[in-house]
Amino acid sequence: MRFARPLAVAASLIATAILVTADIPATAGGIEFGPSGEAPKAKPQKKKAPPAVAPVPAADGVATAAPPATPSAPAAATPAAVQSPAVPQAAGRVSTKGLPPPPAPRNCKTSWAFDTWMRDFRREAAAEGISQRTISMALDGMTPDQGVIARDRRQGFFAQSFLDFSAKLATPNRVTNGRAQIQKNREAFDRAVKEFGVDPSVITGFWALESDFGAGMGKLPIMRSLVTLAYDCRRGPMFRDELKAALQIIDRGDMTPETMIGSWAGEIGQTQFLPTRYLEHAIDYDRDGRPDLFSNATDIIGTTANYMNHLGWRPNEPWLQEVRVPEQMPWDQSDLAIKHPRSQWAAWGVTKADGQPLEKDAMQASLLLPMGRYGPAFLALPNFDVYLQWNQSLNYATTAAYLSTRINGAPPMRRGREGIPVLSIDEAKELQRQLAARGYDVGEIDGLIGLKSRQAIKAMQIKYKLPADSYPTLELLAALRNG
Numbered sequence: 001m002r003f004a005r006p007l008a009v010a011a012s013l014i015a016t017a018i019l020v021t022a023d024i025p026a027t028a029g030g031i032e033f034g035p036s037g038e039a040p041k042a043k044p045q046k047k048k049a050p051p052a053v054a055p056v057p058a059a060d061g062v063a064t065a066a067p068p069a070t071p072s073a074p075a076a077a078t079p080a081a082v083q084s085p086a087v088p089q090a091a092g093r094v095s096t097k098g099l100p101p102p103p104a105p106r107n108c109k110t111s112w113a114f115d116t117w118m119r120d121f122r123r124e125a126a127a128e129g130i131s132q133r134t135i136s137m138a139l140d141g142m143t144p145d146q147g148v149i150a151r152d153r154r155q156g157f158f159a160q161s162f163l164d165f166s167a168k169l170a171t172p173n174r175v176t177n178g179r180a181q182i183q184k185n186r187e188a189f190d191r192a193v194k195e196f197g198v199d200p201s202v203i204t205g206f207w208a209l210e211s212d213f214g215a216g217m218g219k220l221p222i223m224r225s226l227v228t229l230a231y232d233c234r235r236g237p238m239f240r241d242e243l244k245a246a247l248q249i250i251d252r253g254d255m256t257p258e259t260m261i262g263s264w265a266g267e268i269g270q271t272q273f274l275p276t277r278y279l280e281h282a283i284d285y286d287r288d289g290r291p292d293l294f295s296n297a298t299d300i301i302g303t304t305a306n307y308m309n310h311l312g313w314r315p316n317e318p319w320l321q322e323v324r325v326p327e328q329m330p331w332d333q334s335d336l337a338i339k340h341p342r343s344q345w346a347a348w349g350v351t352k353a354d355g356q357p358l359e360k361d362a363m364q365a366s367l368l369l370p371m372g373r374y375g376p377a378f379l380a381l382p383n384f385d386v387y388l389q390w391n392q393s394l395n396y397a398t399t400a401a402y403l404s405t406r407i408n409g410a411p412p413m414r415r416g417r418e419g420i421p422v423l424s425i426d427e428a429k430e431l432q433r434q435l436a437a438r439g440y441d442v443g444e445i446d447g448l449i450g451l452k453s454r455q456a457i458k459a460m461q462i463k464y465k466l467p468a469d470s471y472p473t474l475e476l477l478a479a480l481r482n483g
Contacts, residue, residue, distance in 0.1 A: 197315025205404030269293025372471025
């Protein structure tokens with residue numbers, strides 16, 4: 001799912017935590033979107049249960065390996081009403097709540113030999129209780145895929161402006177298809193609302209962006225992608241855990257290596273779950289004996305709702321509200337780390353998008369200006385924190401949340417002033433270098449203006465007495481060049 005690896009912190013702290021981590025363009029791996037929003041929907045496939053894999057006793061472990069997971073450990077947070085006894089949940093050895101660890105720089109070099117790395121990994125997997133049969137079946141003859149490494153290094157899709165990004169992804173066709181999926185799977189969605197409190201439009205928003213409802217899940221062997229990313233220097237420790245989780249999935253009989261086909265980042269199914277998320281949160285929602293996130297809509301809906309509930313989704317509350325901002329207001333308050341009651345935003349002159357008065361209640365909200373004070377404006381409400389845990393790209397999180405509001409009946413957003421300047425990649429890199437030279441930690445100098453860069457931009461806007469809306473402009477770049 002383009003993907004989060006979370007800390008066990010309160011949802012209200014997520015935005016603040018993001019501001020003190022590296023600018024991470026995607027949550028756990030790269031994003032490989034499916035076909036364009038205008039692509040035809042994939043035809044439903046008949047569900048086929050993969051053959052079970054009979055486990056054999058594990059080999060002796062090595063001294064440095066973690067102990068095997070205890071079968072009697074508590075299951076992941078899944079309501080008893082929907083947890084299938086045929087699909088035991090794994091113990092929560094790896095956190096699936098919070099932020100991913102920061103990756104190494106994109107130009108890092110993998111200096112260790114693959115054969116040595118693979119030998120040590122196989123010993124570690126066996127020591128953690130994964131059967132030798134599964135290890136051999138999944139890893140014998142495996143080699144790294146240099147194409148996967150190249151894709152992980154690029155991820156240039158996130159360098160676009162919010163307006164360009166959302167125009168490509170939050171398409172009218174996806175709005176229409178999302179509403180159609182809700183009608184088609186009404187019974188499963190009604191259950192998910194009752195048991196997890198997650199609105200159908202929220203699930204379908206992610207479902208649309210992640211795979212176009214199954215049309216774009218990816219066609220690469222998941223095991224080879226995971227081996228490659230676990231071996232590579234950039235995010236090896238994180239994907240080492242994902243690779244072991246994938247082996248556990250095979251070990252318990254949910255899938256075989258041959259049936260694990262997906263994206264280059266090793267994600268599973270139509271809402272793109274990393275193996276650790278699948279292992280802890282996939283549920284057999286139709287109770288046929290095994291969760292199927294590749295072709296079974298009921299399991300996809302239940303599993304996605306289950307994971308969002310785990311991330312802290314608040315039932316019966318909104319997540320993103322488009323608003324209109326006045327010509328003058330305290331722009332330095334427009335920050336995801338700053339929350340005020342909606343009554344305070346109303347007092348500063350913020351209204352609903354149609355100009356009607358904003359709710360004057362105590363619901364906490366942050367003012368989100370993805371294109372600065374002249375572009376679209378939103379109030380990010382507490383449930384928006386879940387979007388940032390799903391994927392730490394601000395463009396992705398905002399687009400997914402906006403698409404869900406559209407599926408839920410909201411009109412298209414106001415695009416704001418025409419011709420809002422957008423920095424080129426080279427200009428964005430120069431801006432990051434200027435900020436870093438002044439002591440700000442903007443993460444990797446990559447031209448991707450994430451939340452940490454925006455925080456530094458706001459600080460410099462305040463210093464130069466510019467409107468502190470956190471948006472990167474040529475005006476600020478010129479001031480930094482001359483300062």
